[in-house]
Amino acid sequence: MYVSVKGGEKAINNAHSWLSEIRRGDVNIAELNIKQISEQLTLSVDRVMSEGSLYDKDLSALAIKQSRGDLIEAIFLMRAYRTTLPRIGSSKPIETSKMLCLRRISATFKDIPGKQKLGPTFDYTHRLLDFKLLADGEYEKAKIEKYDDKEIPHVLSFLNKEGLIQKEIPSGKTSKDITRNPINFPLTRSERLQSLSRGDEGFLLGLAYSTQRGYARNHAFVGELRTGYVEVQFEIPELGIEINIADVMFTECESVNQFKGSKKIPAQFTRGYGLVFGQLERKAISMALVDRSMRWKEFGEEYLGVAAQDEEFVISHCDNIQATGFLEHIKLPHYVDFQAELDLVRKIREEYKKNEQRT
Amino acid sequence: MQNESRKQWLSSLATADENYLISLWDNLNMKIEYNWLREPEIGSVMVQGKVGATGDNFNVGEVTITRCSLNLDKKIQGHGYVQGRNKYKSKIAALCDALMQTEKKEIIKRNIIDKLIKYKNNKRNEILSKTEATKVDFFTLVRGEDK
Numbered sequence: 333m334y335v336s337v338k339g340g341e342k343a344i345n346n347a348h349s350w351l352s353e354i355r356r357g358d359v360n361i362a363e364l365n366i367k368q369i370s371e372q373l374t375l376s377v378d379r380v381m382s383e384g385s386l387y388d389k390d391l392s393a394l395a396i397k398q399s400r401g402d403l404i405e406a407i408f409l410m411r412a413y414r415t416t417l418p419r420i421g422s423s424k425p426i427e428t429s430k431m432l433c434l435r436r437i438s439a440t441f442k443d444i445p446g447k448q449k450l451g452p453t454f455d456y457t458h459r460l461l462d463f464k465l466l467a468d469g470e471y472e473k474a475k476i477e478k479y480d481d482k483e484i485p486h487v488l489s490f491l492n493k494e495g496l497i498q499k500e501i502p503s504g505k506t507s508k509d510i511t512r513n514p515i516n517f518p519l520t521r522s523e524r525l526q527s528l529s530r531g532d533e534g535f536l537l538g539l540a541y542s543t544q545r546g547y548a549r550n551h552a553f554v555g556e557l558r559t560g561y562v563e564v565q566f567e568i569p570e571l572g573i574e575i576n577i578a579d580v581m582f583t584e585c586e587s588v589n590q591f592k593g594s595k596k597i598p599a600q601f602t603r604g605y606g607l608v609f610g611q612l613e614r615k616a617i618s619m620a621l622v623d624r625s626m627r628w629k630e631f632g633e634e635y636l637g638v639a640a641q642d643e644e645f646v647i648s649h650c651d652n653i654q655a656t657g658f659l660e661h662i663k664l665p666h667y668v669d670f671q672a673e674l675d676l677v678r679k680i681r682e683e684y685k686k687n688e689q690r691t
Numbered sequence: 692m693q694n695e696s697r698k699q700w701l702s703s704l705a706t707a708d709e710n711y712l713i714s715l716w717d718n719l720n721m722k723i724e725y726n727w728l729r730e731p732e733i734g735s736v737m738v739q740g741k742v743g744a745t746g747d748n749f750n751v752g753e754v755t756i757t758r759c760s761l762n763l764d765k766k767i768q769g770h771g772y773v774q775g776r777n778k779y780k781s782k783i784a785a786l787c788d789a790l791m792q793t794e795k796k797e798i799i800k801r802n803i804i805d806k807l808i809k810y811k812n813n814k815r816n817e818i819l820s821k822t823e824a825t826k827v828d829f830f831t832l833v834r835g836e837d838k
Contacts, residue, residue: 385753390775414753421736422737423737423754424739426741434822449826476820478823502747506748509750511750525742525749563706564738566772571697573694573698575702577705578774609752
């Protein structure tokens with residue numbers, strides 16, 4: 333029997349008042365403003381935009397402030413806001429070869445046209461706490477050098493010329509938006525990539541790591557990793573003119589994986605692809621590795637029954653908002669359900685006792 | 692050609708730093724009469740990527756966009772499609788788009804569009820010169836078998 337429960341309004345309101353107070357923290361300490369978050373916690377802001385699937389720094393910073401720095405809660409807020417926005421349209425596909433790069437490296441080729449450029453990276457830092465940051469205001473200024481403003485071609489395009497790597501050729505199919513259409517397995521690679529791009533960084537990192545440890549034969553090199561701004565082109569419906577409507581920061585990773593050949597095609601390297609909003613290279617690399625491991629069927633590889641090869645497993649569990657929604661709902665009142673379970677257990681135990689007395 | 696230059700000014704307005712655009716516009720102190728065709732509304736555009744940078748399209752995520760349309764008189768319309776959620780920025784963009792089609796074109800071009808282009812170029816140059824300073828010069832060490 334169902335019993336509806338009412339009440340708790342006062343407790344809920346008071347809990348939220350306390351939440352508001354505790355979010356503010358010690359009032360003797362200056363309050364954080366949105367610009368401080370968007371300027372100084374940029375990588376948190378990037379993660380919330382990427383997994384929130386909405387590129388807007390101010391909103392992301394607001395979500396981080398509101399959620400007390402709980403990034404999954406912040407992503408939840410972004411996703412909820414996103415659903416209220418009317419969709420004006422779709423952009424033209426971006427040209428990452430025209431990226432204004434802050435960083436561009438290759439782990440497979442030392443000398444590449446356009447050269448290796450480290451950009452603002454944590455790589456090669458010593459991972460020692462920097463106590464200078466405890467003091468106020470000191471920072472080093474970036475150095476500058478003269479440059480050639482030339483387009484930086486993709487590293488893998490050089491392998492492409494020799495036919496040494498599998499080419500990515502458009503099939504002409506339009507991609508279905510997985511946020512507006514129900515997901516039906518098996519998915520196209522486009523649908524998988526959309527899902528991975530907004531997937532949870534930690535989950536994808538774990539899966540990518542599992543492929544490196546041997547759960548799917550998938551030894552990857554980073555062919556290229558680049559971070560920078562890309563112009564988003566959009567056709568104004570009233571005018572039919574395509575304009576640069578937004579400048580968006582992306583990180584792109586192209587992985588190079590073990591080769592594959594067939595009777596028709598001589599051996600060549602295969603690839604995985606990662607593309608995410610912001611400067612999130614751990615996520616971009618993870619995405620490329622997981623993308624590659626899910627392509628086993630396409631390359632006629634053996635299915636080893638591991639998680640990273642199973643698109644239904646990966647795609648159904650990589651969304652942290654879906655996951656946390658289902659996980660966290662079990663802490664909300666389930667008194668009625670539990671009451672029924674309790675009655676059942678009592679009944680079973682009683683019958684057990686009766687049976688025992690009989691024997 | 693008209694379309695090419697309109698494409699350029701619309702792009703500059705769309706991606707302008709909002710505070711900079713607002714200050715440039717407010718400094719001009721222009722009083723313009725207009726009617727709304729569409730009042731500013733906040734929405735999104737789905738950004739598409741390409742699989743492996745060259746293959747099929749896929750949806751990466753959305754970016755916030757504000758748009759509005761207005762007319763100065765029956766003939767001249769301005770459209771303000773801009774990045775972000777600033778309705779005033781969108782209105783300024785629409786007004787500038789409309790004025791660029793009138794005899795006020797030079798004032799808008801000189802005081803707004805050219806400055807936006809310069810601002811963006813400076814930002815671009817700053818990034819390129821900082822990136823260049825982190826360029827790696829590799830040198831290969833002599834290996835045993837090379838001796």
